[in-house]
Amino acid sequence: MTTASDSSSSMTKRPNRLFKNWMAKLASVPMILTALVVFVGGTAWTIVYSFTGSRMLPKTKWVGFDQYERLWDTDRWIISIKNLAIYGSCSMILTLFLGFCLAACLDRKIRYESAFRTIFLYPFALSFVVTGLVWQWILNPDFGLQNVVRSWGWESFTFNPLNDPNTVIYGILIAGLWQGTGLIMCIMLAGLRGIDEDIWKAAKVDGIGTVKTYVMVIIPMMRPVFVTALVLIASGIIKLYDLVVAQTGGGPGLASEVPAKYVIEYMFRAQNLGQGFAASTMMLCSVVIILIPWAYLEFGGKKRG
Amino acid sequence: MTNSVEIKNLDLSFGAVHVLKQLNLEIAEGEFLVLLGSSGCGKSTLLNCIAGLLDVSAGQIFIKDKNVTWAEPSERGIGMVFQSYALYPQMSVRKNLSFGLKNAKVPKDEINKRVSRVAEVLQIEALLDRKPGALSGGQRQRVAIGRALVRDVDVFLFDEPLSNLDAKLRTDLRVELKRLHKKLKNTMIYVTHDQVEAMTLADRISIMKNGMIEQLDTPDVIYSRPCNKYVADFIGSPAMNMFKGQLSGDTFHGEGFTVDVSQYDFDTHSRREGDAWLGIRPEHIVTGEAANGATFSCNAEIDILEPMGSDTLVWIDFAGQPVRVRTEGQSGLTPGESVTIGFDAARLHLFDSQTETRL
Amino acid sequence: MVDQTHTSAIEPSGPKPKKTFSRANIFLYGTLIMVSVYYLLPLYVMIVTSLKGMPEIRMGNVFGPPMEITVQPWVRAWSEACTGINCDGLSRGFANSVQILIPSVLLSILIASVNGYALSNWKFKGSEIFFTILIIGAFIPYQTMLYPIVIILREIGLMGSIGGLVLVHTVFGMPILTLLFRNYFASIPEELFKAARVDGAGFWQIYFQIMLPMALPIFVVAIILQVTGIWNDFLFGVIYTKPATYPMTVQLNNIVNSVQGVKEYNVNMAATLITGLVPLVIYFASGKLFVRGIAAGAVKG
Numbered sequence: 016m017t018t019a020s021d022s023s024s025s026m027t028k029r030p031n032r033l034f035k036n037w038m039a040k041l042a043s044v045p046m047i048l049t050a051l052v053v054f055v056g057g058t059a060w061t062i063v064y065s066f067t068g069s070r071m072l073p074k075t076k077w078v079g080f081d082q083y084e085r086l087w088d089t090d091r092w093i094i095s096i097k098n099l100a101i102y103g104s105c106s107m108i109l110t111l112f113l114g115f116c117l118a119a120c121l122d123r124k125i126r127y128e129s130a131f132r133t134i135f136l137y138p139f140a141l142s143f144v145v146t147g148l149v150w151q152w153i154l155n156p157d158f159g160l161q162n163v164v165r166s167w168g169w170e171s172f173t174f175n176p177l178n179d180p181n182t183v184i185y186g187i188l189i190a191g192l193w194q195g196t197g198l199i200m201c202i203m204l205a206g207l208r209g210i211d212e213d214i215w216k217a218a219k220v221d222g223i224g225t226v227k228t229y230v231m232v233i234i235p236m237m238r239p240v241f242v243t244a245l246v247l248i249a250s251g252i253i254k255l256y257d258l259v260v261a262q263t264g265g266g267p268g269l270a271s272e273v274p275a276k277y278v279i280e281y282m283f284r285a286q287n288l289g290q291g292f293a294a295s296t297m298m299l300c301s302v303v304i305i306l307i308p309w310a311y312l313e314f315g316g317k318k319r320g
Numbered sequence: 321m322t323n324s325v326e327i328k329n330l331d332l333s334f335g336a337v338h339v340l341k342q343l344n345l346e347i348a349e350g351e352f353l354v355l356l357g358s359s360g361c362g363k364s365t366l367l368n369c370i371a372g373l374l375d376v377s378a379g380q381i382f383i384k385d386k387n388v389t390w391a392e393p394s395e396r397g398i399g400m401v402f403q404s405y406a407l408y409p410q411m412s413v414r415k416n417l418s419f420g421l422k423n424a425k426v427p428k429d430e431i432n433k434r435v436s437r438v439a440e441v442l443q444i445e446a447l448l449d450r451k452p453g454a455l456s457g458g459q460r461q462r463v464a465i466g467r468a469l470v471r472d473v474d475v476f477l478f479d480e481p482l483s484n485l486d487a488k489l490r491t492d493l494r495v496e497l498k499r500l501h502k503k504l505k506n507t508m509i510y511v512t513h514d515q516v517e518a519m520t521l522a523d524r525i526s527i528m529k530n531g532m533i534e535q536l537d538t539p540d541v542i543y544s545r546p547c548n549k550y551v552a553d554f555i556g557s558p559a560m561n562m563f564k565g566q567l568s569g570d571t572f573h574g575e576g577f578t579v580d581v582s583q584y585d586f587d588t589h590s591r592r593e594g595d596a597w598l599g600i601r602p603e604h605i606v607t608g609e610a611a612n613g614a615t616f617s618c619n620a621e622i623d624i625l626e627p628m629g630s631d632t633l634v635w636i637d638f639a640g641q642p643v644r645v646r647t648e649g650q651s652g653l654t655p656g657e658s659v660t661i662g663f664d665a666a667r668l669h670l671f672d673s674q675t676e677t678r679l
Numbered sequence: 680m681v682d683q684t685h686t687s688a689i690e691p692s693g694p695k696p697k698k699t700f701s702r703a704n705i706f707l708y709g710t711l712i713m714v715s716v717y718y719l720l721p722l723y724v725m726i727v728t729s730l731k732g733m734p735e736i737r738m739g740n741v742f743g744p745p746m747e748i749t750v751q752p753w754v755r756a757w758s759e760a761c762t763g764i765n766c767d768g769l770s771r772g773f774a775n776s777v778q779i780l781i782p783s784v785l786l787s788i789l790i791a792s793v794n795g796y797a798l799s800n801w802k803f804k805g806s807e808i809f810f811t812i813l814i815i816g817a818f819i820p821y822q823t824m825l826y827p828i829v830i831i832l833r834e835i836g837l838m839g840s841i842g843g844l845v846l847v848h849t850v851f852g853m854p855i856l857t858l859l860f861r862n863y864f865a866s867i868p869e870e871l872f873k874a875a876r877v878d879g880a881g882f883w884q885i886y887f888q889i890m891l892p893m894a895l896p897i898f899v900v901a902i903i904l905q906v907t908g909i910w911n912d913f914l915f916g917v918i919y920t921k922p923a924t925y926p927m928t929v930q931l932n933n934i935v936n937s938v939q940g941v942k943e944y945n946v947n948m949a950a951t952l953i954t955g956l957v958p959l960v961i962y963f964a965s966g967k968l969f970v971r972g973i974a975a976g977a978v979k980g
Contacts, residue, residue, distance in 0.1 A: 038882035039801030043809065046794040046857060049850050050809045054816030057827035064826075073826070120711055133963070134715045136970070137722070140962035142911035144928045145955040148935050149721040152728065152741070152948060159741050166739060193721065201970055213406035213479075216373050217467070221420030222394025231419075235410035253820055257913040261932050278822040283918060288826065295822035306818055378693045389691040 058299065065292035073288055082293035092294065095272040098184045102273070103252040105188050106195070110248050111241065113192070114199030119229060121200070122207045132204070136197035143194065147261025150190035151177065177263055180270035187262055187271060194258075195251060199244050206240030207233070242309065249305050253298060274298050322385060324349045324507035325370060325475055330379035332362075332369060332531075339365050340531045343379070349474075350505045356518040357528035358554070363511045366528070367477050370509065372396050383475055394424070396475075399468025403480040405460045407452040413463050414448040417470050431470075438469045441500070458489045465500075478510040482517065494520060515555055519543070527551050545669075549676040552599050552669055558633060558644045560599045560669065567596040567670065567679065574598060575639045579616045583665035587678055596679060599669035602633065602644040607653070611662030622657050636661060729753060729949035736944050752943070756950035761940065762933040765922070769950050772930030776910060776957075778841050779926055783848035784905045788898065791853055795860025796886050800872050810857065817854035825918060832919065839921040847915050852908065856901055863897040864890060900972040903965050907958040927954050 068078040086092050117135060121128050138146060153159045156175040164172040176186030210233060218228040234241075256275035263271045274294060282291030325347040332340040339362050347353050355363040368374040370381060372393035380389045388396045407416050414435060421431045439445045442462045452460055461481055468476050481497075482490045498521055501508055512518055518525050519539045526536040527550075535547040546552035552560050565574035570582040579598065611617045623642060626633040627649070634645040634653060638661065645661060653659060670679040724741055729752050731745040758768040765771075798810055828847060829838065837843030867890070875885045916926040925933070931954045935947040962969050 036801050036803045036882075039797040039806075040803055042793045042797050042882070043803075043806065045790045045849075046813060046853060047809050049853050050812040050816060052831075053824060053828065053850050054812060054819060057824035058819055060827045061823045073830075116710075117714060120707055123707060125707065125711070131711050131715060132970075133966075134718050137959065137962055138718065140907055140958040140969070141955045142913065142928050142958070144911075144913050144932050145951050146721075148931070148947065148951045149725055151935075152944060153721060153724055155741075155944075158736060158739070158944065163740050163742055193718065197718075211404050211406060213402040213404045214408070216368075216371070216393075216400070217402060217406040217408075219373060219393045220371060220398065220400045221423060221467075221471075222392070223420065223423050227423070232408050232410075236408075250818060257928075260913070261936070264936060275820070275822055279825070279914075279918070282826055291822075292826070295820065295825070298820040299823050302818055302820055375694050380690070380692045387691050389693070390695040391691075 061292050062296050062299070065289065065296045067289055067292075069288040069292070071286045071288070078289070082289045083297075086290060086293050086297065089290075091269050091272055092274070092277055094269050095274045095277045098271060099252065099255070099273050101184050102188055102191070102255065103249075105185075106191055106252060107245070107248050109188075109192055110196050110199050111244060113196050114244065115203050115234075117196070117200040118203035118207055121204055132201070135200055138194045139197045141194065143257035144261040146190050146194045147187075147258045147263075150186070150193070151262045154186055154189075178267055180267055183263055183267065183271040187259060190262055191255070191258060195248070199248065202240060202244050202247070203237070206237045210236060242312065246306075246309055250302075253302060322349055323347060323382070324351065324384060325509065326382040326385075327366075327370070328380045328382070330366070330369060330381065331377045332365060332374065333377050338531060340369070340376075343531070343533065345526065345533065345536070347507060347509065350507055352501050352508045352510065352521055352523045354518040354522035354525045355509065355511045355528060356513070356515060356525050356554075358513060361528040362531040363513075363528050364479055365531075367479055367509060367511045370475075371398055371400050371477050394420070397473045398475045398477055399471040399473050400477040401461070401464045401468050401479065401481045403483050405452070405464045405484070407460060407463055407467070409452050412449050412451055413444065413455075413466075416452065416463060417448075417466050420467070421470060434470045434472065438466045441469065441503070442466050457485050458493060461485065461493060465497075469504075473506075475507045475509065478508065478512075480512055481510075482512070483514070490517075497521060515557065519555075527554060545678065547678050549597055549599070549671040552671065556601055558602050558646070560601050561605075561643050563598045563600075563639055563641070564673070565596060565598055567593050569593070572596065572598050572670070577616070577618060577639055579665065579668070581665050581668065581670065583615060584668050584670060585666065586670075590672070590677055591679055592672055595673035597671040597673055597676075599671065600663050600667065602646040604667040605643070605645040605661055605663050607634070607645060607647055607651075607659050607661050609660075611660040614662030615665040617660055617662030619658050619660055622653055622655050622659055624655050625651070625653060627651075634659075725948050725952045725955075728945055729756075729952050731945050733943060733945060752945035752949040753953070755943070755946045756934075756953060760934045760943075760946055760950060762922075762930060762937055769927060769930060769934070769953055772925055772927035773953075775841065775920075775924055775930075776927040779844050779848070779916075780906065780909050783845045783852070783909050784902060786845060787849040787852040787856060787905055788901050790849060791856030791901070792860045792891075792894065792898070793886065794853070794857045795862075796864050796890055797882075798857065798861045799864040800869075800885070800890075801882065810861070813854045813857060821851070821914060829918070838919065839924065841920070841924050844915060844919050844924070844926070847919055848905075848909050848912070851915070852905055856905070859897060859901055859904075860894070863894060867893060896968075899965075899968055903961060903969055904972045906961055907969075910957050 064073050064075075065082055066077055066079060067074060068076045068081070121131055125131075154161075154175070154177050156162065156178060161172060161174045164174070176182040176189070214232060214236070215228070218232055223231070254275060255273050256279070259265060259271055259273050259276055265272045265276055275298070278291050278295045278298065280291075281287045281294060323346045325345070327343060327345040330340055330343040330345075331338070343366065345366075355366060357363045365374065369376050370383075372388065372391060376389065380387055382388065383396055383398065393400075408419065411419065417435045417438065418431045421434065426434075435448075436445070439448055442465060444459065444462050444466060447455060447459060447463070452463065455463065461484075464481070478497075482493055485493065494517055501521075510517075510521060519542075522539055524537060525539055525542050527534045527542065529550055535542060535551045537547075542551065542555055546555060549562070553562070563574045565572050567573075567581070570580060572579045572581050606614060618638070620636045620638040620643075623635040623637055626635070630649050632647050632649060632651045632653070634647055634651065636643045636645055636659070643661075647653070671677065672679055720742075727743070727745055728736065728741065730748045730750070732747060732749050732751070735746060756769055758770050759766060760768045798806055828850075832838040832843045832846070837846060871889065872885065875889050880888070911928065912926065913928045913932065916929045920926065920929070931950050934950055965972075
């Protein structure tokens with residue numbers, strides 16, 4: 016039963032390498048299968064089939080880069096990419112900024128700190144679907160925020176982002192920030208708490224003001240925390256799908272389409288698998304582009320130090 | 321005589337916990353004062369109060385005869401060195417040194433002058449353009465000291481500055497600190513839990529316990545005339561041997577032995593008879609021939625020996641308890657052997673068993 | 680009292696006088712309270728809307744408290760709301776979600792904890808490579824793996840079933856959970872493991888008798904992480920299940936965003952609130968552990 020008794024009975028012969036720790040290897044089979052079959056195999060399969068003309072079913076009819084050419088000729092994809100760029104850059108900057116500011120506020124030894132933290136973080140426990148639907152309702156022009164402000168007497172007040180193709184992505188951004196900032200705040204707060212108390216004391220003895228200490232001393236010290244936060248935000252941005260489906264369904268028209276939605280629409284609704292594969296391969300490429308410099312900074316830097 | 325730092329009736333409490341209690345302390349110009357105590361005794365807290373990093377609950381703090389109880393740390397005319405160095409990791413050594421000055425809008429020439437002077441004093445000129453991460457522990461602490469020096473202030477506060485260093489570096493830097501003090505002649509207040517650092521560096525040592533000062537005196541007096549049993553136990557390594565007994569007249573009655581204490585230098589106003597402790601330091605117990613001439617001598621059996629090179633610690637069974645005796649390195653003794661031990665009454669310490677104060 | 684203020688005017692003594700309403704404090708608390716309003720508003724709107732009747736909603740103020748409290752929207756959302764032709768409310772989705780949740784959480788945590796244990800204590804040739812692939816896999820957009828999984832599930836006959844979705848959740852929960860357990864087991868002193876091996880304990884004995892009892896806190900963290908994650912999932916539910924086995928989030932979206940019929944905003948908000956209730960209860964009940972869970976998850980990934 017146990018490996019220990021096995022090895023003691025076969026003391027004279029050197030045990031076979033392959034069967035050393037065989038129980039550990041057996042127990043790792045699900046992990047190995049997941050890593051190799053689903054992650055490596057699945058990704059490779061998708062990339063390979065993105066060069067085929069598959070429609071309803073995957074077929075090995077090679078078409079070269081046709082799917083990619085068609086992809087970049089499709090307005091819907093271009094809109095998706097633009098939306099993702101706007102949403103991504105805004106959400107990256109604002110989440111980092113707000114997350115850090117809130118964390119810094121909570122780190123000032125204030126009262127009711129845990130109450131505030133609980134409030135800022137609870138949206139993170141909710142589903143994107145719930146978030147999307149609530150904000151859809153609040154931003155509803157006939158009954159929501161706009162209507163309430165108008166009923167207060169400001170008749171010309173207009174705040175209807177979800178029904179305007181030019182602003183719909185900012186409407187989604189409001190909901191996205193609401194859901195995601197709490198997490199970043201929590202990470203930043205943990206980072207701030209990890210900073211040596213003596214640094215603050217030294218800065219105080221040097222007569223450096225609070226804001227200046229944050230900007231000149233603390234933020235540079237928190238570089239690894241910022242990098243972690245950045246990676247988290249970035250991977251969240253690329254996954255953006257549920258929120259859009261729930262809040263706008265991609266509308267009005269195609270104005271709030273995003274790449275993840277494009278992939279699923281083409282794979283499972285439009286029955287154009289090849290397009291879906293090509294689009295998802297493009298998503299993979301963007302992740303690689305983001306991830307490689309990060310991995311280099313994170314792991315390349317460690318070797319030097 | 322002007323006092324450099326003066327603390328009057330200082331109280332500090334966090335909620336119901338009294339950390340410092342009615343503390344008074346006067347530190348003379350140019351004095352090296354060490355605050356010594358085990359962790360949690362309030363020594364670091366006191367230092368932080370002097371620096372203005374903690375708000376006091378009651379009392380006053382004067383630095384150079386100026387009441388600074390409410391002043392900001394940077395306005396108090398102090399420099400401070402921390403245990404964890406607390407250097408700004410993203411700035412070069414030069415920036416670390418000049419950051420505070422720049423912030424105080426000191427002219428550029430003046431900053432450069434001060435930085436290079438300090439760098440020369442501490443011999444860190446070669447390190448000025450490096451980042452703290454590229455420095456060794458000893459170098460970092462030197463830079464941290466430098467950051468306090470460039471402020472050109474009269475009072476330096478050290479919060480266990482050597483505790484993060486390994487044993488050898490600690491000894492080296494200790495000597496350097498002493499030399500630095502000799503050269504600069506500034507007032508220095510130094511917090512440590514290491515009695516060797518305290519004994520070697522201090523002009524005066526203040527031994528603290530539970531937020532109060534137990535004894536404040538020169539290292540010599542602290543060692544030779546500890547004012548109570550706590551201080552006697554705390555100072556000296558290996559620790560003082562303690563025997564329980566009764567004092568009547570000029571005789572101390574221990575468990576199975578009596579000592580004539582007529583030669584003992586009693587504290588005239590606290591002399592009392594009754595239950596008492598007799599203390600004798602391991603290095604003040606003599607063995608063999610020398611013991612015969614002592615006030616007290618007897619035979620006892622050696623339990624074990626702990627040779628340490630320069631000297632040997634001998635454990636002896638005496639009066640029903642293990643007794644530490646420090647002898648020379650090559651003692652020639654063997655375990656199980658019977659040996660004559662003795663000590664002089666002048667070297668004794670007697671403490672009241674109730675109040676634990678020196679008799 | 681009067682005397683004290685008199686002397687302190689000349690000579691600073693005792694604690695520094697602090698203004699209760701200093702400018703910095705007003706700014707600090709002002710900011711925090713304003714942001715809190717932004718954060719609490721949606722929860723508040725959900726609750727009040729779900730307790731109002733439709734006529735009151737049409738009249739006007741989303742922020743106003745209900746003049747007449749009614750639980751009718753909650754009843755409708757739970758058992759009558761329609762998605763297309765089905766009109767049995769969220770209850771079916773709730774049942775599906777529970778049936779998906781329990782096996783997914785158990786299976787994924789069981790596998791990941793054993794993996795983490797093997798990776799930290801029983802390293803074998805290649806184990807680190809597989810682990811690295813697993814962690815990198817966590818960064819790959821799900822979209823690139825969606826269709827191959829469809830094929831796998833079809834091959835093993837689980838496509839569209841709850842069992843299939845359980846498998847998918849187990850697979851995609853593996854990177855983060857394995858990381859969590861591996862780091863935790865690595866933090867347990869190795870001497871303990873060595874002592875157990877010298878005492879002759881084997882792989883499973885050490886796991887069940889030594890590691891498992893010590894790892895209880897991290898199991899709680901993992902459970903919180905998985906329960907909220909799986910409950911809130913939408914993407915996998917929409918792709919790998921069919922209408923009869925839709926989890927609650929998918930059904931909620933279909934109810935609210937269905938184009939047929941008159942929009943019943945109060946019912947929609949009640950349904951939304953019901954769906955959000957499970958993770959919210961876990962969040963408020965677990966408090967610090969939830970934070971610990973996401974902080975652990977945030978370490979890398």
